[in-house]
Amino acid sequence: MRHFRTLLMHELRTALLSGNTWAVGALFLALMGCIYWFALLECSRSPQNWTPIEATFKLFWFPLLCVLPLLTMRTFAEERRSGTLAALLTTPASTAAVVWAKFLAVWIIWVLFWIGFVAFPLIVDAQLGRAADARLHDPAMLWGGLCFIIVSGLLHVSIGILCSCLARSTALAALLAFISLLALTAAGGVMETLPIETWEWLGWLREPATHLRTFAHLQDFATGILDSRPIVLYLTGTLLCLGLSVLAVEGQE
């Protein structure tokens, strides 16, 4: 991993100078801005049992499915198509260093996007001044939700990276990432709705299903409950995806 820092700095620099990143960033902020705006409007019309920040974070899957694949799709699929990945791997830099550098660069960009979103409630709060309801900028929900994004983002980004490693084209990489992230996000909810308890042969799924409830994880983070199980799930999932990515790159090159 001696070349990791060089590669990471290069990836970050390339991403920040790329028009694609700025376009995707603008799309993300526009999307989140709209969601937050509509949540604010709903709250201003009638009393709700949720805050605008809570409602916005609960829709985290929307930018996750629409925006994150756009960030990860180019990482390996594009480089493989152009041949620059093979050229990169002729240097003493290891495949693991390349995979980790690309992963971390995308994750940093993804977290920066969400940090950009934090500006919305802060702006609303600043505009309303003393008139603002304290629930409008509920810091527990805001920072807890952000922590959830940071931790779960590790797994989400690594899934996108793995899809990019497996696909030959950027479009296919984005589609694969979309389907995988959709499956992961929905898995917990779907399993919850299924009457698993009544199906003897699916009894073994009960325990894993309880760990895959992404929205419950968000709720836990937002309420300040620090459960190590989802953290372990996200970290081990990340390591698994990145390990598979290294194997995929080495196998295909």
Add this chain to the structure above:
Amino acid sequence: MNDVAPSPEAAVVAERLTKRYGSLTAIEDLSFSVAPGEIVGFLGPNGAGKSTTMRILSGTMPGTSGRATIWGKSVALDPAEAKRHMAYMPENNPLPEDLKVEEYLTLRAKLKDVESKHVAERVAKVMEDCDLTRRATGRLIGQLSKGFRQRVGIADALLAEPKVVILDEPTIGLDPHQILGIRDLIRSLRGKMAVLISSHILHEVEQVCDKVVIINRGRLVAMGRTADLRRELVPETSFTLVAQIGLPELAALLHPLDPAATMELQSSEGAWQRFRIVLPAASPLRETLARTLLSANISLREIAEEKIGLEDIFLAATRRTPQDLRRP
């Protein structure tokens, strides 16, 4: 920057390399070596397995079996060390379009373990050596012509002063001026680095290389210095003769001296006839043909030995079968 590394006997060793894609065998039992400082041409028809071999040697593709070493380091078992001693420029020379030449070379220098304090100096040096300083400084790689992109690829290969440079078709798509420039550049590496270069331009290989390795259908068909291969693969000598003599008379004159000599009439121009005479390797006529004709009072306008180029050697070698190679 591998000055302290001890010099092995061979800079590149391919030992019984085999690569199979399912039922298709790309290369089989391929063995050859390149000595330190030697420039070796790697030749073969399209689809012979040249690029596959180069990719295995560069560590970008695993072989199915066999052994490849670069400067004594196994490409499969110790890839990082092998890559530290080697630079590889692939056939289509892929480069990132959105980086400036200096930025790209600086990144590559860092990845190739050039010491931080020497990075700027090395980048400047290779840019100067590859004639990039004046016309490519500050320009995005995507804006460069094919010739300059090839130069950037070669500059990248020379950055870390590797012991081994592998160049896959470095002059493909270049104009004659650019080819001359690249050829001079490669020639200047003789004695400093071992260079394995594949090319379809046989004249270029003949001009630049100390030795050639010729493969066909994934198998080695010839290897050695051009002069040695010429003797081995094209042993006969051919002459062009323009003289005032008929074919039967010429045969009657030469066959008593060498019954194996063959001759054919190629064209006639009045009384002048143009012949092609082919003499076997040990023919006594090789030295005495002109004298024999003159002593027979035959009017001669032209007599010339046909030069055997690498093209003839290549054609002879690629016509060989594996059975030919197994014969003593």
